[in-house]
Amino acid sequence: MARILIVDDSPTEVHVLKTMLEKNGFDTLSASSGEDGIEVAKKEKPDLILMDIVMPGMNGFQATRKISKAPETSAIPVIIVTTKDQETDRVWGLRQGAMDFITKPAQEKELITKINSALNG
Numbered sequence: 001m002a003r004i005l006i007v008d009d010s011p012t013e014v015h016v017l018k019t020m021l022e023k024n025g026f027d028t029l030s031a032s033s034g035e036d037g038i039e040v041a042k043k044e045k046p047d048l049i050l051m052d053i054v055m056p057g058m059n060g061f062q063a064t065r066k067i068s069k070a071p072e073t074s075a076i077p078v079i080i081v082t083t084k085d086q087e088t089d090r091v092w093g094l095r096q097g098a099m100d101f102i103t104k105p106a107q108e109k110e111l112i113t114k115i116n117s118a119l120n121g
Helices: 011-023 034-044 060-069 087-095 108-120
Strands: 003-007 027-031 048-051 078-082 100-103
Touching: 003 011, 003 034, 011 027, 011 108, 027 034, 034 048, 034 060, 048 060, 048 108, 060 078, 060 087, 078 087, 078 108, 087 100, 100 108
Parallel strands: 003 027, 003 048, 048 078, 078 100
Antiparallel strands: none
16 A cells, blocks of 8 residues: 655645545645655655645745655655646756656546556656
8 A cells, every 4th residue: 555645735735635545545644844745754754745836935846856865765756746837847846856747636547647657667
């Protein structure tokens, strides 16, 4: 059973993603900021992280970069899930170490497909 960390400052968004993931057999953890996301990732070692970009304090690009560079978390795939839909955001996110990029609102089929691909890839 894969454990997925959802990093998002919106309780509604966390609830929506959590519901989709749990329905598809995943265990979930959540963090409400980039800083918390990094701490939870280090402590819990989830199998995958879904990262929002626009958050107070450390944004998702910064958190993704820290997670992908830190030896203890660099093996954890990160998928960015954001309302930012510009190509430059996608390219920048991937440059920070993200494996994939999904625009909100996340479609369940696309989300699960990308998660399975990241976990099995």
